[in-house]
Amino acid sequence: MSKKLLAGVLGAAALMMGAASAQADEPAKIGFVYVSPIGDAGYTYQHDLGRKAIEEKFGDKIKVSFVESVAEGPDAERVVMNYAKSGYKAVFATSFGYMNPTLKVAKRFPKVAFEHATGYKRAANVNTYQARFYESRYLTGLVAGSMTKSNIIGYVAAFPIPEVVRGINAFTRGIRAVNDKAQVRVIWTNSWFDPGKEREAADTLIGQKADVLTMHADSPATIQAAEDAGIYAIGYNSDFAKFGPNSHLTSSVTNWAPYYVKRVGEILDGSWKGNQDTWDGLSADMVQVAPFHKDVPQSVRDQVEQAKADIIAGKLHPFAGPINDNEGKERVAGGQTMSDGDMLGFNWYVEGVVGKLPK
Incomplete structure (x- = not known):
């Protein structure tokens, strides 16, 4: 092999290794789908506190996006599909009516981790979770x-x-x-x-x-x-x-942050598994x-x-x-x-x- 050809091969290899390294260093993209505006309190607000918790925990290792006020049904499928098509590692679909749209998209994107809140249907790459x-x-x-x-x-x-x-x-x-x-x-x-x-x-x-x-x-x-x-x-x-x-005597409060931190940690270290259901309550905070x-x-x-x-x-x-x-x-x-x-x-x-x- 001539020196010129060898130099070309080595150069191409270096470029490929560099590209692979850059890709490995890119933050994992995580998407959230919300059924209502985030607002100042309520169901979606609590999920968004969980989103902020993973940003604080994992910093530049992740890139997090959210879409709020997504109607249950075809619009939810569109949003979940857009995340999957855009190279997202995981999608958290946070409302009961997102169940079937999420499962439908999950079949097309078996390498994406999908998490569905409050539902009951799971798949090899779809987990469900809710609170007691x-x-x-x-x-x-x-x-x-x-x-x-x-x-x-x-x-x-x-x-x-x-x-x-x-x-x-x-x-x-x-x-x-x-x-x-x-x-x-x-x-x-x-x-x-x-x-x-x-x-x-x-x-x-x-x-x-x-x-x-x-x-x-x-x-x-x-x-x-x-x-x-x-x-x-x-x-x-x-x-x-x-x-x-x-007027306000007290509230029943939901704390999603520990669950989100756990699941995103698994996604980052490669240990995430699908077809799991989580139903935690007071004992898990x-x-x-x-x-x-x-x-x-x-x-x-x-x-x-x-x-x-x-x-x-x-x-x-x-x-x-x-x-x-x-x-x-x-x-x-x-x-x-x-x-x-x-x-x-x-x-x-x-x-x-x-x-x-x-x-």
Whole structure:
């Protein structure tokens, strides 16, 4: 081989090695898909705190993007597809209605890691994850049941899917543990984020004499309605105290950051595996209870803390029998506890919830 040819070969090899090295040094691209605006509090806000946690943890090893207010359905598929086509290593799809679009895209991009929040369908490159929201819901129910005077508690709810029904039932179980005269009235908005509908539902419940409100929705409208009416409210996903300084008793708070840090760490070190499901709660600090309003008596705070410790220790379960539905039928016998599978399929109200569950 001539010196000139050898020099050319070595030069080409050096260029290839340089390109490979540069590619190896490029940050891993991570994408997030949000169902509502990030805002100042709520479901999407908490996921975005998790996004910020991975940026702080991994720095220039990753490049993170997000798209907010992505409608469930075809638009979600478009956004997830764009990430996959653009060389992203992982996509976190953070809403229940993103499940099928995510699975569809995942089939076309088997080398991309997909993570879907609150769903139940998995694949070789798709994991699911959610929080045991019902544990902290039960704890905040203890507060609501202790603080109501009218014994009517209002609940502004998004969609009648098992996740939301499970939260209503756990909250009611907490209420009834301390106040068997209290009832929960539910109004459905059929939207994860619609401040106008949420406010209208909250005002309607106030008109029905509810003196404590809570919600499964992503805006502060319910808390603000309670503040304006001079009654109490309990938040969800975030600490909503700044939206109701006089009304906000506490919140059920979701902490996604540890999960995101764990999964992104696995993606970076090559140990990430698909087809996994994570369902963590108080024991993993994935759900928490926000600080209490000054009006909450110390005795109630102590009761909440004891119940929290008992749930973590396995001494207390929000869905331990006996449990009747709101039509008087026994659903869980005494000495029995609902399985995860049964809780994941909740399609009935517990005793204490007024009305029929929409089909």
